[in-house]
Amino acid sequence: MEHDHKLIHAFGALAELGQQITNKNSFQETIRTSLHLLSGALGIMRGAVSRYSRYAHELNMLAVRGLGDDFPLSLVLTEEDERQFLANGLNPIAIAQAKVLPFFQVYDVSFECRRLELFVPLVVRDEIVGALFLGEKATGEPYSHYEKEIVCAMGRHIGVAITQRNLMAEIERRAEENRQLFDEMRSTYHDTVKAFAAAIDCKDKYTEGHSVRVGKFSKIIACEMGWASEEAEGAAVAGYLHDVGKLTVERKIINAPYRINAKESAELNKHPAVGYEILLPIHHPFADVPLAAKYHHERLDGRGYPDGLVDREIPYIAKIVNLADSFDAMTTDRPYKARRPAKDVVDDLHRNSGSQFAPELVSALLNGVLKELTGEVRDRRFRRLLGRDYMEADGIVDKLRNTLNEMAPTTPMTYVAAVAPGDIPIH
């Protein structure tokens, strides 16, 4: 009769242990409760649950009951111990009869003075994942065969909980490793892109830093348009590499200190298509980079090159790079032309908005300038790129405000407007 009661009580604990392991408690809490359930199921005075570290060959305590503060929290296993425990599987080992193993010799005193009776290696899928240390029972009787079976059953549950936790930790570790690798690759990619931009700019002594600036302006426009930082980064890369095709254009054409002739112009105008061919085979994290190179000289009104695309045929990224490219062309000195005063640049952008440039992008760019000049943003992006004196020209803030008021778009989408006079040359 008592045997039946013990069985019912132990099965109740086993059922509760199953629930504990599948619920959403923290791992530490699950293990602590598991040790309570095991102790309470059989009336065990003291004990511990440990997790095995196969790297350090140590059993590290996860939960301890009644073993005192001086019980070792980390116990080392030899290779011989590991072999024997694996061969033993998930079965209780009577500590008093196992002193032939190094593990029990080394920790003999610790085990004896706490009256530990059973050691249970938690072996799951042929791996030691932990161990149970079980002390004397409150009855003072030795563990019966059926009680050892109960210990095995509960130990299996605890072993599975530890294995799950180990797997989760491994997944988290690998995810972190992947994140770091990804960050490193991204950093390498950006460094490479910047090196390319510098190489492109080296070829043109008059437009030093042009690609880098176009990258930065493109990013500013994208940010002002509310793009996510990843997408804005893509716009920057597209800007950095937009002129990569110029690497194949003769240096004397690029550096000509005069307006180039038609033949030279035709040669120069091949650079978008060549850039596309160069960039296409590269697996970019931002898919539109080759398209930006190919179409950054297209215009909304269809008068651009190489394909004469109109408005919505033009990839959006190319519209951004086109504006950034023109803005840089207007705001930097060229061999045949000094840079335009800031107020004239605003007028030109306004005038060509809808024919050459997407109006909402022009608004975004001008708004970015205005926010910097009025102190709405602390970043000195434009001042750093174009110089303080240039950016703080008299009346520029009013000019920007008036222009932005006039430009208030009726629709956020770009549209094709009538061809405006005074188109802006882009080099």
Added chain:
Amino acid sequence: MEIGIAASIDPSGERSVIFAGDYLNKLSGESIEHECRRSLAVGCKEIIVNFSRTEIVNSIGISILLGLIDTAANNGATVVFSDMNENTIELFDMLGLTKHVTIA
């Protein structure tokens, strides 16, 4: 959640009485454990756990009581279990708790 634990230390400071709730599980067991430690810290030499309201004790409750017995012994105090119903006595007997406490 109402767990029905009550504790009092007599004026001499020698004896503490802890009333266990109707269901002795993890939550109520931890409260009893807390009260026991508090009593031992002020020098109580006798911890009386009164089970007059207790209907059920689960495995975690048993484990916590075993811990309480161990802690009391380490502090030179004795533990008394009082007013247990038949089922509780039977359970404690079966698991050997009654060997370590005085029954009242």
